[in-house]
Amino acid sequence: MNLQTLLRRSVINKILFITLSGAVVFSIASVIVYFIIFSNEQTYHLVEQLIAYAKAHPFNFSLLLGFLTFQATLIPIVMTYFLIKTEIINPLNEIADRMEKISVGELEEEMIIDREDEIGNLQESFERMRVSLKVIIDKLESEQL
Template sequence: MENKKSVLTLISLIVLGGSVVGSLFVGVLVYFLLSSSGVEGALVKAVYSTVIIQIAFLIPVFMVRMLIDKYIVAKIKEVTKALQEVSTGNLDYQVRIDGDDELAQLAESFERMRISMKTIMDKLEEGEI
């Protein structure tokens, strides 16, 4: 099986890259402000502020990533698994996704299609069609 990157991983990398650039920008601004004001240890304070900003940003990003994985990506993986099973002829594989969102509606539509296909295949095997 191919090693594919998850969309969630790519989004996380983009957000992480943006946070690094943003915190470095803030660190540079802090350094220039402190050094132009004649504050001792401006570089050290700027580095500390950069690290603190980065850590403060990473915590909510990680939490949002976990929520996206739980509520969106897991549902997509379940529908994908069902598609793979049915495409190989396993018409008994059921997909069940709870919720009222678009992914649950997609799973419900897929389940109706699977049941219709199974009914047609059963009728063909029994010679009714």
Template sequence: MEKKGSVLNEISLIVLGGSVVGAIFVGILVYFLLASAGDPSALNKAIISTIIIEVAFLIPVYMIRVLIDKYIIQKIKTIEKALNEVSMGNLDHKVEIKGNDELAQLGEAFERIRISLKTIMEKLEKEEL
């Protein structure tokens, strides 16, 4: 079985990459501003400011990861579990996604499909008897 990648890890890497680019940009800006003012330690100050800014970005990046997991990934996992259950024949597995977003709407649509399948299967079973 092929190992699944994580969308959350990919999103985190993209956000972290953006924060690194932003920190480097600020460091370069600091260097040019200090160097143009004649500061002999411009490079050291630019490197230190880049490191400080990147460390400061790590907290929001982690918070973004936690929020994405809570509000998006967990809903996707709930829908995935329901899809797997129903595909294996368990038509009693209900899908309950709270919220008013696209993923909640997807969960509701899947729940309607599950109910329709269950109704059809029950009708077929009655006809066979």
């Protein structure tokens, strides 16, 4: 089974892959930035000034480092949020909207199944249920006439 098939068949695999890919890209970018910073002789003077500031103002420096850490954690949090929203929440809301339509008797509109993962399985089950309901209702209506 290749990577594309694995990602297409599971939402959690897709989320894991994208999150790990983001972490790898972020790590590589960090290494490059650190190399550029520390390969410059003037940077050592800046680091010495930062250490002196940290010694003189430990609370302020701790706040600064905490803020920078928070900023770094926002990247994967935001990525994960948008990924979960687009891959899970939006499709489930679409299915819930379709269920609402069916609950008021609108059985004509076919659900398009565009995924092969768990959400796609739910879409397929939902579509089979819609078709079964339509057949049962049509049969009942024809028997009453």
